[in-house]
Amino acid sequence: MGVMPVSDLSSAAQDYLKLIWSATEWSPAPITVSVMAERLGVRPSTVSDGIKRLAGQGLVTHAPYGSIELTDAGRAHAVAMVRRHRLLETFLVDVLGYSWDEVHDEAEVLEHAVSDTLIERMDRKLGHPTRDPHGDPIPGADGRPSLPEGTRLTATAAGDTVAITRISDADPQMLRYFTELGLAPDTRLTVREHRPYADVTTVRVHEPERDIDLGASASDAIWVVAV
């Protein structure tokens, strides 16, 4: 009935909340049941179920066939999970020598197991970092939402000179590809052209100076900010 204390939420519930929150971090459209099911690797009926449970716990609001929205309590939880995830990724890379394409899955599991104490000790050891290895902002311990900035590379104009703000950590294989190309957060580049029907964006990178062609999925994974 009442609102549950923060600590004991099931692993699945935490995943649901984080996913709902993440969906709205970089684009405003609310998430749907089928998209959630696909991302979580479960059936829509399972998600529908789960959403109902979360609504019962006061973590989301949802009328049947209506949109899914986090309550303040739900959002607080979600942001805490994102903080955990991103601090873990940073820790694995900085302290244990993981490469940035390896950390996502490991953090996905660990984020449900680490205590608040451990998170804060990692944070201190890392010197309170503000961005994770993919460039995503790390929310503060106070649960500050940490609004990210940047636009998709696909939304830039030819001739713009920009710096990479973040690269989506969704696909490890793509991250390895970016590593080969020398693309990472903080890399600067100049947009040469968008070829619309080929869905190719050409960018120029320095040191060494070179042109790189990026397909639609690649340039959708890269977020940039003007410099």
Added chain:
Amino acid sequence: MGVMPVSDLSSAAQDYLKLIWSATEWSPAPITVSVMAERLGVRPSTVSDGIKRLAGQGLVTHAPYGSIELTDAGRAHAVAMVRRHRLLETFLVDVLGYSWDEVHDEAEVLEHAVSDTLIERMDRKLGHPTRDPHGDPIPGADGRPSLPEGTRLTATAAGDTVAITRISDADPQMLRYFTELGLAPDTRLTVREHRPYADVTTVRVHEPERDIDLGASASDAIWVVAV
């Protein structure tokens, strides 16, 4: 039906196996259902249930009302969990500045979440340690059982000079008490006397030279080896 692959055992199953194994590490008597229930904080019926499931998976042998024994597969799992637990404790102390009384509970949860890769990276970073912060031996990656040595402090004779091999990590409060007293793995001491009906053992420790009285629970938690 058949023997399950190592990776996907439930958290509860892993706890059961580890506990069965741990019970025989320092004393030969086989563990009972009620002791397991008490240690795991669940009801005996739950354990009875669980044991039946483990038997069905070929991880333990158990006839109703009979003794509980690990199969080779079960033991391999158990030892792997113990390795995880002890490496995690060592990592938390050495890398993240935990004190030895804080690490047990954290490791208890994390051991179910860390990947084999993460364990091996921690092991490498730590320089392949052989004992955890409490003095317990860390099994190798090959699953070598790592037979510990030592006897309970209560089993020594007055006049013996010994070194502490391990201190049971079961009770954090007791560990804090030992820290205050300056007792830790590798501390040397001389047994002064056992006062049988008072259940007190007096030991002499050097630097600073002093006598310490230990009650039954304390001296049962300390394992020593002759020097």
Added chain:
DNA sequence: CAAATTTGTTCGGTGAGCCTAACAATCGGC
């Protein structure tokens, strides 16, 4: 705007892991 398709929900079922209560087997004391 009605039919067809897509999307979301409900329903019944499964297994793990827990519970309590009732019952069965074993063990210890005399």
Added chain:
DNA sequence: GCCGATTGTTAGGCTCACCGAACAAATTTG
């Protein structure tokens, strides 16, 4: 060696998280 206490097991229930199948709502399309 019997009886009572202790210990272990079975039975029946519960929740969570999943599934597939059937159904209902909403959206797209001709």
